[in-house]
Amino acid sequence: MTAPTVDVHAHVLLPEVERLVAGEPALAAARQLDARRNGPDALAVNGQMVRERLGVLTDVAQRLSAMDGAGVDVQLVSPSPSHYHYWADRGLARTVWETANTATAEHCARAPERLRGLGLAPLQHPDLAVQALDHALGEGLAGVEIGSHAPGRELSDPAYEPFWERAAETGALVFLHPFGCTLDERLDRWYLSNSVGQPTENAVALSHLVFSGVLDRHPRLRIVAAHGGGYLPTHLGRADHAWRVRPDAGNCAHPPSHYARRLWFDSLVHDPAVLRELVRVAGADRVLLGSDFPFDMGTDDPVAALRAAELNDPDFDAVRGGNAAALLNLKEIR
Known part of the structure; x- marks a missing residue:
């Protein structure tokens, strides 16, 4: 009996969510901002890339076939982040999260032994986030996916307590x-909006959680950071130094590096040396296999990417699936 191979970073596209927001004036403004941030070249490539992958993003049979090809037994499926729509007012936000949660649950229910799901929570309306989380759990989902911030709010905002x-x-x-x-x-060329922007946003968001004391106040939180936590895990020495010498450097009870072992991180870092460092800093029990399926900034073979890090056998097996199986309460397989 061994733990299944579990990919915790995989996405589903939900056309029903996009139909809900179509024609909203605020959506047009959000897309204009997105265009400025990414630049025309990135948007053109993104559109073609998504069209080519529409089948595996929406059809369970195609998803399972791709999983079989990659040697993945179970995926934790989260909505495409394009469905966040943090510009939506309260009424529309509720419709978005309810629709996304239900649609994701229905998608996963077509292969319940192999798919687990996450819902959405409206960070732009902190007072509704608990309701959204409860709705996701009520749909049988494992939790929710959130962005790194909402307009005018960081994750350290007391409103999220x-x-x-x-x-x-x-x-x-x-x-x-x-x-x-x-x-x-500043990142609107050469796809810097993703290659530099995503790991930056991860590091900023996690730093808000660490330095503000959120993880001290809620030690049982189970937060999984995409993209290996971005730049934060490999630059914790500087964060620790600031914590030691600067009286204004946060309200956390321990050096920031302490909290790397209080979070979970996916393995999607695209560099075996960085993955080994992530395992060293966070511990092999805090790293989970992740592919960003099926987008082009992910990996088609997450197990091979993990194998390239040349971890010892127990650590390899833990990251491959043992850690995620424990988090998701999955059964072992023969």
């Missing part, structure tokens, strides 16, 4: 996955 408390109380997974970068036009 009830959400963190509820997530900790229920044992829900919170998958931190950025969408867009606030460095805006």
